Amino acid sequence: MAVTYRQAGVDVALADALIERIKPLARATRIPEVVEDVGGFAGLCAVPEDIDHPLLVSGTDGVGTKLKVAFATGRHDTIGQDLVAMSVNDVITTGARPLFFLDYFGCGKLELGVAESVIAGVADGCRLAGCALIGGETAELPGMYPDGEYDLAGFCVGVVSRHRVLGPARVQVGDALIAVASSGLHSNGYSLARRVLEQELALDLSQHHPALGSSVADALLTPTRIYARAVQALLKELGPEVHALCHITGGGIPGNLPRVLPEGTIAQIRMSHERPKIFDVIERGGPVDPEEMFKTFNLGVGLIAVVRAEARERALATLTAAGERAWHFGALVAGPPDAAASVERLED
Amino acid sequence: MAVTYRQAGVDVALADALIERIKPLARATRIPEVVEDVGGFAGLCAVPEDIDHPLLVSGTDGVGTKLKVAFATGRHDTIGQDLVAMSVNDVITTGARPLFFLDYFGCGKLELGVAESVIAGVADGCRLAGCALIGGETAELPGMYPDGEYDLAGFCVGVVSRHRVLGPARVQVGDALIAVASSGLHSNGYSLARRVLEQELALDLSQHHPALGSSVADALLTPTRIYARAVQALLKELGPEVHALCHITGGGIPGNLPRVLPEGTIAQIRMSHERPKIFDVIERGGPVDPEEMFKTFNLGVGLIAVVRAEARERALATLTAAGERAWHFGALVAGPPDAAASVERLED
Numbered sequence: 001m002a003v004t005y006r007q008a009g010v011d012v013a014l015a016d017a018l019i020e021r022i023k024p025l026a027r028a029t030r031i032p033e034v035v036e037d038v039g040g041f042a043g044l045c046a047v048p049e050d051i052d053h054p055l056l057v058s059g060t061d062g063v064g065t066k067l068k069v070a071f072a073t074g075r076h077d078t079i080g081q082d083l084v085a086m087s088v089n090d091v092i093t094t095g096a097r098p099l100f101f102l103d104y105f106g107c108g109k110l111e112l113g114v115a116e117s118v119i120a121g122v123a124d125g126c127r128l129a130g131c132a133l134i135g136g137e138t139a140e141l142p143g144m145y146p147d148g149e150y151d152l153a154g155f156c157v158g159v160v161s162r163h164r165v166l167g168p169a170r171v172q173v174g175d176a177l178i179a180v181a182s183s184g185l186h187s188n189g190y191s192l193a194r195r196v197l198e199q200e201l202a203l204d205l206s207q208h209h210p211a212l213g214s215s216v217a218d219a220l221l222t223p224t225r226i227y228a229r230a231v232q233a234l235l236k237e238l239g240p241e242v243h244a245l246c247h248i249t250g251g252g253i254p255g256n257l258p259r260v261l262p263e264g265t266i267a268q269i270r271m272s273h274e275r276p277k278i279f280d281v282i283e284r285g286g287p288v289d290p291e292e293m294f295k296t297f298n299l300g301v302g303l304i305a306v307v308r309a310e311a312r313e314r315a316l317a318t319l320t321a322a323g324e325r326a327w328h329f330g331a332l333v334a335g336p337p338d339a340a341a342s343v344e345r346l347e348d
Numbered sequence: 349m350a351v352t353y354r355q356a357g358v359d360v361a362l363a364d365a366l367i368e369r370i371k372p373l374a375r376a377t378r379i380p381e382v383v384e385d386v387g388g389f390a391g392l393c394a395v396p397e398d399i400d401h402p403l404l405v406s407g408t409d410g411v412g413t414k415l416k417v418a419f420a421t422g423r424h425d426t427i428g429q430d431l432v433a434m435s436v437n438d439v440i441t442t443g444a445r446p447l448f449f450l451d452y453f454g455c456g457k458l459e460l461g462v463a464e465s466v467i468a469g470v471a472d473g474c475r476l477a478g479c480a481l482i483g484g485e486t487a488e489l490p491g492m493y494p495d496g497e498y499d500l501a502g503f504c505v506g507v508v509s510r511h512r513v514l515g516p517a518r519v520q521v522g523d524a525l526i527a528v529a530s531s532g533l534h535s536n537g538y539s540l541a542r543r544v545l546e547q548e549l550a551l552d553l554s555q556h557h558p559a560l561g562s563s564v565a566d567a568l569l570t571p572t573r574i575y576a577r578a579v580q581a582l583l584k585e586l587g588p589e590v591h592a593l594c595h596i597t598g599g600g601i602p603g604n605l606p607r608v609l610p611e612g613t614i615a616q617i618r619m620s621h622e623r624p625k626i627f628d629v630i631e632r633g634g635p636v637d638p639e640e641m642f643k644t645f646n647l648g649v650g651l652i653a654v655v656r657a658e659a660r661e662r663a664l665a666t667l668t669a670a671g672e673r674a675w676h677f678g679a680l681v682a683g684p685p686d687a688a689a690s691v692e693r694l695e696d
Contacts, residue, residue, distance in 0.1 A: 002635050002640065003540065003634040003635070003640075004540070004636070004637070005537065005539070005640060005644045010539050012599065035403060035513075042405045042406060042506075043405070043407070044404070044405055044442065044513070045404045046402075046403055046404070047404060053394075054394075054395050055392050055394055056394070056395060056404070056448075056505065057391070057392055058390060058391045058393070058483055058505065059450075059483060060450040060451070060483055060485045061485050061487075062452060062454060065489050065490065065492060067489070067492065068491065068492070090390050093390065094390055094392065100404075100406065102407075102503060104409075104503075106410060106501070135406055136408060137409050137501070139409075139412060141410075141415070141539070144416070144497070151489070151499050153452035153454070155450060155452075158390075165383075191356040191358050191489070191490050192353045192358070195355070250360070251360065286350055286351040287351070288351050288352070292350065292351075292352050296353045
């Protein structure tokens with residue numbers, strides 16, 4: 001008997017059905033720059049005409065083992081927002097406005113409902129970021145993933161004027177550091193978080209946890225905040241008084257903040273804010289050393305803005321008006337000349 | 349005893365070591381438009397200034413279960429070229445010049461040698477495509493992939509003038525179809541190919557196969573051709589006489605060629621070319637029905653150019669001079685008005 005592609009584990013008709021379901025989701029994320037698809041092989045987007053000397057800014061990321069929590073709970077509707085957040089929050093640190101996003105969804109056996117749910121979350125994230133979901137790939141790879149599991153990768157392109165790129169060159173001693181609250185773990189450190197919660201503490205993900213005020217699953221699946229619109233508001237209000245932006249991802253504050261600071265500077269910060277309870281549960285539950293916590297998780301700080309000292313209050317007001325919780329986090333002082341930038345925690 | 353991130357299965361130092369090894373590989377793919385990295389969160393690339401009303405063209409893809417052949421043979425040095433090819437060959441069908449590429453590498457346990465080998469292949473592919481490897485993500489996800497396995501996703505952005513976008517609107521009855529040779533399976537249909545070769549025929553991948561003139565593994569791992577430079581040459585030589593380009597991926601010729609043709613047309617083609625032997629081995633070995641072969645594999649045709657009839661010989665000469673094997677494949681005739689475009693095979 002003849003062998004078919006379907007017998008080999010690939011259902012082309014199912015993939016086509018998924019594409020039909022995705023189309024309206026993607027259409028709802030359209031921005032004026034997107035050009036109607038001309039043949040289906042690629043997405044087209046104009047370069048915004050109001051940007052002088054435009055530079056394209058690109059980033060790619062996945063969501064790490066936060067996926068395992070989605071698998072364990074069967075809740076696939078927000079992990080797509082996490083995917084968008086991880087790339088978008090990187091791209092906007094340059095001062096760029098996100099333009100478009102593409103996703104890769106790889107699985108062993110395509111489950112229409114799961115894939116649609118994930119991609120609906122991607123579309124939600126794109127709307128929050130103000131960027132268009134312009135393309136994607138759904139790959140059915142028999143034998144590559146266990147049933148019910150998948151991996152995700154996301155890709156974002158934004159645009160910024162060559163004259164407005166943020167970064168270390170703009171940052172000066174005396175600048176103020178503004179923290180913007182995270183919604184929880186975002187999408188980093190889940191291998192350690194799950195090790196503590198599922199193994200050391202042997203918690204049932206679905207059970208209500210008194211200290212969290214929710215189930216462990218709810219706390220772990222809280223979607224990553226997307227700072228794109230708040231950052232656009234900040235750039236509009238403060239203009240060149242915004243010097244740098246830092247996305248707190250893997251490596252935590254000490255692993256990320258120095259990346260946007262010039263040599264010979266020290267970021268003096270105060271970790272006195274109220275952080276999401278999930279971090280306390282993990283730290284006590286491990287126990288995990290506070291230093292390890294600091295260099296693994298965002299600890300309640302999703303984004304740090306480095307702004308001109310005089311603009312500090314306006315920055316706080318603008319971010320607050322944009323719906324973020326933001327606070328004065330510290331300041332930049334002079335360190336040993338030519339030494340790499342570093343982070344110093346002041347006593348609470 | 350306190351729990352650390354490393355004990356949870358994530359080795360940050362190893363990831364940092366990989367980044368150091370990747371840097372020179374990425375640097376070797378630089379194009380003039382790339383801007384020196386300003387903080388590490390995102391890649392920056394200028395929009396080429398010689399393109400009137402630039403449109404950004406983006407595509408994403410993986411390499412499917414061709415990965416399984418890399419795992420089985422331990423040969424990871426060319427799968428990266430496949431990854432670049434899959435996205436780049438999509439992007440160039442619009443007439444775009446590829447600008448930059450980003451890769452996502454997801455694994456359960458990071459193996460430095462394997463990851464470096466894969467990404468070296470990505471860099472090779474970028475050089476062949478003339479685009480810059482501007483960013484990437486290496487994700488170590490404990491428990492997500494079996495040891496020694498990984499998944500890959502690639503993202504490409506190119507640029508084309510709004511006035512030069514190829515596609516169905518330019519295509520006319522009477523146009524000539526030019527086939528450009530593939531190097532083999534490229535990166536589609538591997539689940540079916542492996543089912544036949546490994547299960548039905550129970551072949552040893554490493555063994556020499558007389559009909560192939562090589563080992564089965566060599567035939568299966570032949571890198572996907574990247575048509576970017578040949579297409580740039582064709583566009584330069586023929587200009588607006590190139591009407592459409594079609595990348596033959598999953599779905600084969602009948603699943604892809606109609607996507608670039610207008611309604612009411614029929615592509616009459618002749619499948620009389622000599623195709624790579626691997627297709628014969630699969631078709632006989634399954635056996636696989638010739639129709640199933642036709643709608644699953646490229647069958648030796650990696651790209652189809654739709655050009656003005658009068659430009660046919662110049663197209664062939666240009667593609668040949670650019671190092672491709674190309675031949676006259678057929679022509680476009682009028683079909684029932686308003687009917688979807690279709691493909692008709694003429695007798696050999």
